[in-house]
Amino acid sequence: MKFNDPVHKKVIGIIFIVFSAFWLLMFAFYDQFMDFILNMAMKEDDFDPDILWVFDIISSILWGVVLLFFVPRLIIGVGLLTQKKWANIPGLIYGVISLLNFPFGTLLGIYCILIFTAKKPEELDY
Template structure:
C-alpha cells in the first residue's frame, strides 16, 4: 500500500499543478494588461482586463492548491493528508471521467486499513 500512497500523491501533484501554474500566469497576464493599458491611457479596458485576469487566476489557484497540498502531504506521509485526501477524492468523483477514476482510486487507497496504519505513524 506504500507504493499506492506515493502514486496517489504524484497524481494529485501532477494533475493540480497545471491549475496552479495557469492561475499564476493568468494573474500575471491580467496585471500586465492593466499596466499596459494604463500606460496607453486606456484605463477602462486595462481595469477590466486586470480584474478579469485576477479573478480567473485566483479561481484557478483556489482549485489547484488543495490538490498540491494533498500531494505533498501524501508524499511526506503526513497524518492530516488522509482526511484531506478522502474529502478531495469524494469531490473528484463528480469530475467525469478522469476525476471519477482518481476519486475511486483515492478512496480505495485512503480507506484501506494498511494506509491508516502507515499515515498515523
C-alpha cells in the same frame, strides 16, 4: 489488489503534485498571456481603458480558485508522498472534489475513495 498498501497513497500524492503544478503553470501562463493581450490592445487608438476592471475581476477570481484548490492540493500531495497521517482526510476530500473533473479527475476521485476508505488489515472480518 491490496488497497491499504502505502504505495497507493504515494501514487495519489504524485498525481496531486503533478496536476496542481500543471494547473498552477497554466494559470500563470494565462495571466501573462492576458497581460500581453491587454498591453497590445491598449496601444490601439479606440481602446477604452475603463473596461480594464472587468479583466482585473476575472483574474482575481481565477487566482482565488487557484489558491483555494490547487495550492492546498499541492501541499496535500507532498504530505501523501511523505506518508504524513494528516494528509489522509484532506486527500479524500480533494479526491471527492476531483470527481467533477471528467474524465481524469473522475478516475482519480474513484481511486482516492477506494484507497482512503479501505479497511486496515486488523479491521477485516474473518
